[in-house]
Amino acid sequence: MSVDTQLILVANPGSSSRKYALYRGRDVVAELHYEVTDGAVQCHLRSGGTTRDLQVNLPDVAHAAEHVNELLHSQAILQAGEQITAIGLRVVAPSTFFMQDHLVTDEVVARLTSLMTLAPLHIHATLDELTLLRAQFADTPIVGVSDSAFHITKPTEAWNYGIDIHDADQHDIKRFGYHGLSVGAAVKHLRATDHLVPRLIVCHLGSGSSVTAVKAGESIDTTMGYSPLEGVLMATRSGTIDVGAALALRTALGISDDELANYLNTRGGLLGLGGSNDIRELRSREEAGDHLAHLALETLIYTIAKAIGQMTAALGGADMIVFTGTVGERSWMLRRRIIAKFHYLDFQLDLDTNKACEGPSIMTNIAALTQSRPIMVIPADESREIMRHTAAALHKK
DSSP: OOTTTOEEEEEEEOSSOEEEEEEETTEEEEEEEEEEETTEEEEEEEETTEEEEEEOOOSSGGGTHHHHHHHHHHTTSSOTTOOOOEEEEEEOOOSSGGGSOEEOOHHHHHHHHHTGGGSHHHHHHHHHHHHHHHHHSTTSOEEEEESSGGGGGOOGGGTOOSSOHHHHHHTTOOOOOOOHHHHHHHHHHHHHTTOOOSEEEEEEOSSSOEEEEEETTEEEEESOOSSTTSSSOOSSOOOSOOHHHHHHHHHHHTOOHHHHHHHHHHSSHHHHHHSOSOHHHHHHHHHTTOHHHHHHHHHHHHHHHHHHHHHHHHHTSOSEEEEEHHHHHHOHHHHHHHHGGGGGGTOOBOHHHHHHOSSOSSOEEOBOTTTSOOEEEOOOOHHHHHHHHHHHHHHHO
């Protein structure tokens, strides 16, 4: 089968939703987003230039993989007799092994399982998805696509914690970094449109958030480290926390190590500070004078601004800031409040363009053109990047 006719299904499981995309060659022919709406699982299907909302009979989104093949055929996206060539599955897992893409085997599944407690939110969803995909597409090769591989270009000093280097090497405790697929996609888009600059800062803001320094198209540092918990404040994740504070919290609450990890991943961040992980709700409450909502948003903005400062130092300056990810693309308010801290670096928004830019379908420059270095909003395209990695893995097979 030629590259132009092969059918690649991309699977990108999240903690509360499931996303899929079907590619024929390099062209996307369908995108599926399963989520719970009004207590029922719904599938948002985009195909042929139209979007439809379909009710599906599933107990929860975790079972979406059981439904994808049937839906693609029932909606005539796949014709009778057509078979998926390969499946690409995003993998978030802390280890040197998963700094590379891997054709999924029983050994790969065993390695993922052994890492479960280290990145529970992501690995649990990945393993559940793998089980369902292998059952539904028994004869189809599945490629586990690394979300860390883009960061393999980081210099030595950006990899290590201040711990005994022999212990770190023996037990594989390094700053692996994540959101590499999203950042890599943004870099490819900038390069393809002749907008890539020497010193680039990419802010992937969503349920999970990170800030990455990119020099000449390669990652040199990023805020996430050993696990996706490190870095800026996130929706329900604490972000960076002093290990002493974490241990004190465990003792005070009388909880186990696993319970502490779950606490920091699911009860921290915006939810922990402000009682909600929905930025729109927090903004509404802030406008009404709610102190905790204001505290949560200001802390989020402060940690992102600090991270941009760190990455600027790592780069020796900054020529462009990029916002991507669900929140980065949709929240003009957050972008305005972040960029307001960087006028001294010659970044300034065009306030009207920024406000009008909510979930753009194309790359948009929201900078004040005559007064600022470029500030781009780039729609996240992790699925296309996963497709590229999957096709490359098939070529090497």
